[in-house]
Amino acid sequence: MTVTTPAGFRAAGVTAGLKTSGAPDVALVVxxxxxxxxxxxxxxxRVKAAPVLWSQQVLHGGEVRAVVLNSGGANACTGPAGFQDTHATAEHTAAELSTTTGREVGAGEVAVCSTGLIGxxxxxxxLLPGVSAAVRELAGDGGDAAAEAIMTTDTRSKTTAVAGAGWTVGGMAKGAGMLAPAMATMLCVLTTDAVADPRALDAALRAATRVTFDRVDSDGCLSTNDTVLLLASGASGVAPSAAELTAAVTAACHDLAQQLIADAEGATKQIAIEVVGAAGEDDAVEVGRAVARNNLVKTALFGNDPNWGRILAAVGTTAAEFEPDAVDVAVNGVWVCRGGAAAEDRSKVDLTGRDVTIRIDLHAGTAAATVWTNDLSHAYVHENSAYST
Amino acid sequence: MTVTTPAGFRAAGVTAGLKTSGAPDVALVVxxxxxxxxxxxxxxxRVKAAPVLWSQQVLHGGEVRAVVLNSGGANACTGPAGFQDTHATAEHTAAELSTTTGREVGAGEVAVCSTGLIGxxxxxxxLLPGVSAAVRELAGDGGDAAAEAIMTTDTRSKTTAVAGAGWTVGGMAKGAGMLAPAMATMLCVLTTDAVADPRALDAALRAATRVTFDRVDSDGCLSTNDTVLLLASGASGVAPSAAELTAAVTAACHDLAQQLIADAEGATKQIAIEVVGAAGEDDAVEVGRAVARNNLVKTALFGNDPNWGRILAAVGTTAAEFEPDAVDVAVNGVWVCRGGAAAEDRSKVDLTGRDVTIRIDLHAGTAAATVWTNDLSHAYVHENSAYST
Structure with a gap:
């Protein structure tokens, strides 16, 4: 159920001493x-961490032999010296792998991911001795250790696996704050033993992240380090169709995205905002995101208050196509707002559980989209004011 | 120091019983x-309260004889019946004023403002008996009572006065949450005894709000009821120049805007985000607003943490012209970030006081703008989760 579930991959997670807590902090996927x-x-x-700038260059080649990841520091806003550090990490990883495997690996085939404090x-x-240790620890069942080593404020590691016909997709992710991905989430490595060229992988990955990670908006704060990688070993010998590959990668991304929202900093509610009746999918996403980012909606839900007026006020800030007096809103199945005004009794809404569904019907078309978020709680404020993260 | 400071105005604030607290809740300015x-x-x-839709129509005529305001209910998202309520309020106010003053006042000369719970x-x-009582209580020194009657979660009333040469501008405002005005703030009435036609007043008011209320962003949440009105009695007989009028109205708006931010829900910090070196003023405002809305920046400041990495990550979400490796950031005068990387020791930053200044130099031009905000605290979460507002 992780990055080493598909054939052809080894992984490791070790403690290099980057985190003061002494928890594992260096992961390697080969x-x-x-x-x-x-x-x-x-x-x-636009403020991208050094490892993002590096890995973007690596991906231009379409080949990745290894991904080295560290928690305990984002290596973002660290200037040219920080970029040199990333480069040195890739060089060191490549050299160690070349030595131990007897097969030449170039630094240009090593992607790097970092997460932690900016600046x-x-x-x-x-870090470099940690990378050496990770190379020594590489194992065909090392996926769980790797997933654990990339955690920061996460309370649990996030892994997944999706079975195809004779091939699989595996994955791991981290992220609990600064979580409003736009093209990717904090850090995620997906693996597959399917046979697929870089172009097919790219198409599947973009299609998958567009409707999963890109529709997660925990706190409206876009990270400097978001990275999602998809690596294919071809070890199964099976070449799935584009549709099959996209479906499996999307299922893996969806599973990981839901795990991210479930573990969001301080969250007591896991909220799905389903926008329907939109003139287009972009409108639906814009409306869902505006509601997801509204602090007054998020604090109301923390307080078990089905405050549909705040939801409508958030919808009103968008450029989506709708008439204010035509919008319906349901909270956990109760249509508290019809035609832009009060409808069913709000006291009928049961918000005692963790899962909340807000359904917004714009009555402007047939498009729909769901954005996932969480509430804004005392614990979020505490976690992000008491510690530098 | 309020709306009755300029000659030619009377005001009142009374308790009509709209608020369960028994506090004053109906105000009138004549x-x-x-x-x-x-x-x-x-x-x-785009989701506008009934009183906003009504008052926009009234203002088309360029003449306002009275403004009736109520707290204890926003009359937003209330459908056609809510609009009828606003219309009835204006009609009743006009009738009562016509009777008591002996001068005919039409409903189309009465602006209406409401604030409180949406929906x-x-x-x-x-409400209507309250309006009658307010008419009876109208007084040349009623400005303070009026300012008190429009409070919701405000902890204190907000009033101002700015002296011109032989004329004055007075004002009152309310607002402590859902405070991210775009063209106006929650509710504000400005008065002047200057001689000025509607066109001159409109130009002065738009110029003033653009650089004051529109640059306040407390919690990123745009209200359905924001209204700023400027009434001129001409009672001083003095006709100031456009520049004089704009300067005085801007000073009054600035004073009230600062009072709004100072009283923002749960705030422990009053934060000025000064963006300089921008390619244009729009860029400066966009950057300032992105930082003002970033929950991670706001929680960090609540925790006295000069976390410039979060500031840079917020700047990076904008479309403003800048190079990530050229941005400088100072917090309370200490340049903790130079060229997009760490500079002066962050431990030098003193964040123990209430006032915080963040200065961001984009090094992309000569334009500048300041956006005002506050921190995100436990008290904000408490206030907005424990009560429907």
Missing amino acids: NDGPDAAAAGVFTSN ERLPMDR | NDGPDAAAAGVFTSN ERLPMDR
């Missing part, structure tokens, strides 16, 4: 082939 | 002339 096809999507934040250099004197 | 020129700016939220009808059986 594609033993026969293929090394890969695709990636990255944060749309501080990584302690390279600890 | 322009006794000789002129009745007026201008107004309103929320850009519920106003109790007209209490």
Whole structure:
């Protein structure tokens, strides 16, 4: 149920001492082939961390032999020296892998991901020995250890596996805050033993992230380090159709995205905002995102208050096609607002559970989209004010 | 120091029983002339409350004899019946004023403002007697009572006065949450005894709100009821120049906007985000607003953490012209970030006081703008989850 579930992959997670907590903080995922096809999507934040800039270059080649990931430091806003650190990490990983496997691996085939505090250099004197240790620990069942080593404020590791016909997709992800991906989420590595070229992988990955990670909006804050990578080993010998590959990658991304929202910092509610009757899918996403980002909606739900007026006020800030006096809103199945005004009794809404569904009918067309978010709680404020993350 | 400071105005604030707290909840401001020129700016939220739709029509005529305001209910998302309630309120106010003053006032000269919970009808059986009481209580020193009667979650009333040469501008405002005006703030009435036609008032008011209320962003949530009105009685007999009028109205708006931010729900910090070196003023405002709306920046400041990495991550979400490796950031005068990377020691930053200044130099031009916001605290979450507002 992780990145080593598909054939052709080994992984490891070790403690290098980057985190003061002493928890594991360096992960490595290696594609033993026969293929090394890969695709990636990255944060749309214009302030991009050094490992994002590096990995974007690596992905241009369409081949990735290994992904080295660290928690305990984002290596973002660290200037040219930070980029050198990423480069050195890739070089070191490539050299260690070349030595131990006897097969030449170039730094240009090693993607790098980092997560943690922005603005501080990584302690390279600890990171590089950690990479060496991870290379020694590589194992065909190392996926769980790798998933654990990329956690930051996550309370649990996130892994997945989706079975195809004779091939599988596996994956891991991390992320609990600064979680409003736009092209990707914090960090995610997907693996598959399917036979697929970089172009097919790229198409499947973009289609999958567009309707999963890109529709998660926990706190409206877009990270500098978001990275989703998809690596194909071809070890199954099976070449799925584009539709099959996209379906499996989408299922894996959906599973991981839901795990991210379920573990969002301080959340007490897991909220699906289903926008229907939209003139187009973009309108539906814009409306869903505006509601997901509205602090007054999020605090109301934390307080078990089905405050549909705040929802309508959020919808009104968008450029989507709708008439204010035609909008219906249901909270957990109760249509508290019809035609832009009060309808069913709000006291009928049961908000005692963790799952909340807000359904917004714009009555402007037939398109629909769902955006996932969570509430805004005291614990979120505490976690993000008491610690630098 | 309020709406009755300029000559030609009377005001009142009374308790009609709209609020369960028993606090004053109906205010009235009357322009006794000789002129009745007026201008107004309103929320850009597409979901507009009934009183906003009504008052926009009234302002088309360029003349306002009275403004009737109520707290205890926003009359937003109340459908055609809610609009009828607003119309009835204006009619009743006009009739009562016609009777008591002996001068005919039409409903089309009465602006209406409402604030409170969205989605519920106003109790007209209490509101209309309250309006009658307010008419009876009208006084040349009634400005303070009026300012008190429009408060909702505000902890104090907000009033101002700015002296011109032989004329003055007075004002009052309310607003503590759902406070991210775009064309106006929650509710604000400005008065002046200057001689000025509606066109001159409109120009002055738009110029003033653009650089004051429109640059306040407390919680990113745009209200359905935002209204700013400017009434001129001409009672001073002095006709200031356009520049003089704009300067005085801007000073009054600035003062009230600062009072709004100072009283923002749950705030422990009053934050000025000064963006300089921008390619254009729009870029500066966009960057300032993105930082003001970033929950991670706001929680960090609540925790006295000069987390410039979160600031840079927020800047990176904008379309403003800048190079990520050229941005400088100072927090309370300490340049913790230079060229997009760590500079002065962040431990030098003193965040123990209430006032915080974040200065962001984009190094992309010569334009500048300041956006004002506050931190995100436990008290904000409490206030907006424990009560429907």
